Amino acid sequence: MAGLLDELLVVLHGIWTRRWLALAVAWGVCLLGWLGVALIPNAYQSKARVYVNTQSLLEDKVGITQVQSQQDLDRLRSTLASTDNLEKVVRDTDLSQTVSGPHDIAAKITTLRENITVMAQADPSMIDITATSADSSLSDGANARIARQVVQKLIDIFQEENLSGDRNETRQSIAFLDQQIGERGKQLAAAEQRRVEFEQRYAGVLPGAGSIGQRMDAARQEINNIDSQLVQAQSALTAMNGQLAGTPPTLPGVGGNGGPTALAQAQADLAAMRARGWTSSHPDVIAQVRQVEALRKAGGGGGGGAGSTPNPAYLSIRSMQAERAATVQALQTRKAQLQADLSTMTNRQTSEPGLAAEQEKLQRDYDVLKTQYDKLLADREEIRLRGDVKTETGSAQFRVIQPPSAPTAPTAPNRPLLLIGVLVLGIGAGIGTAFAMGQLKGTFPTAARLERAVGMPVIGSISQTVSVAQIAIEKQRRKWFAGASGGLAALCLVLIAIEFVQRGTA
DSSP states (O other), rough: OOOHOOOHHHHHHHHHHOOOOOOOOHHHHHHHHHHHHHOOOOBBEEEEEEEEEOOTTGGGTTTTTHHHHHHHHHHEEEEEHHHHHHHHHHHGGGGGGGGSSSHHHHHHHHHHHHHHHEEEEEEEEEEEEEEEEEOTSOOOHHHHHHHHHHHHHHHHHHHHHHHHHHHHHHHHHHHHHHHHHHHHHHHHHHHHHHHHHHHTTTTTSSSSSSSSHHHHHHHHHHHHHHHHHHHHHHHHHHHHHHHHHOOSESSSSSSSSSSSSSHHHHHHHHHHHHHHTOOOTTTHHHHHHHHHHHOOOOTSOOOOOOOOEEEEHHHHHHHHHHHHHHHHHHHHHHHHHHHHHHHHHHHHHHHHHHHHHHHHHHHHHHHHHHHHHHHHHHHHHHHHHHHHHHHTTTSSSSEEEEEOOOOOOOOOOOOOHHHHHHHHHHHHHHHHHHHHHHHHHHOOOOHHHHHHHHHHSOOOOOOOOOOOHHHHHHHHHHHHHHHHHHHHHHHHHHHHHHHHHHTTOO
């Protein structure tokens, strides 16, 4: 430990003996460093925060979801720092006073792009816009003013893009769709004309509307429907025939008072039950049959006048039976006609395959063009409606939460810290230089070091004798050294004070 202390004392003694060299180096390094710090331009930063609400009650009803609105918001945020927008910023702020041509504008745009930050917060609806101005050719006040102007202009552009961007996009989309609709309309009219001309040319060969395949499919489907209807009609006719067979056409006679006998009345009731579709196993029908048999065995059940009268139940059933028979006949006739048409079309398709194929092609081309044309019309109306909704209701509610700040102090560089850092660096450089010179000089500060160096014992050493005049001169030099060292620190403090004064007057 004693050896280390001795070494430290030797090093400090060597530095002290070369203190003027160390002070000169410190002054030189500090002056150069402070000059470099002074040449660094002050950077002034302005910041604003905006809120964009992309939710809307009406937009969801017309297919404009929040995801789509959020995509529009991301697009606006990404294009805010585009070349066109930055050129607007240069021309509409005080930056226009420092440009003289397109080359200067391009340089300013490049600088702005590097010094502008558009960042979304955790809530994507919150956006921070930050701009920094550090032009060495401008004063601090001008840089602070330009930083605020740039942020304000970016906010204005953001609002303009939000309000007018949708209108322009809608206008361009509708114009494009109108052009496509016009072209598809011409193609559709030409396809319709070709189809009409083909049908007129082969009207006798290919009657009817649609292609052969379509008409054959329609005929087959209609035949299937007629078959099911025919089965039902025939079943109804069969049931009606059975009821008609079980109903007497006339009634046996009438009573003495001009009214029907009991037997005739019972038979009429039985016929009415069967006309309603009741079967022979129905309890009421069974009971009525027993009553008729009993009355017949009893001689008619009433005063037996002679003669007979038409049975009204029989006439009603006969009318319904005729109606059912007519329905069956009509369905059979329609089925026969469809089968004949289907057979004719099958023969034509076999005998004229090329003609049928050409008709199929014309019909297919027309259907494709018609589908595309209808879809384009629907898309145009949907885009027009969406554009009207965005224009009238606003695709996004824009609100400035934090207006552009007016910077009063530079954000960079931290000049006080840099000044102190240069002072520490200068002092370190001076001490390091003095130490290096002490190591390079071939002197021996102590007798022990001389003894180790030459390998011979040192008998003794002679102390330096200093006169009173030399002591006075040494004291004066120490005062000069202290003054020069204090002046270096004082100069650093003065520079720091000047920096704070400049910040206060920015």
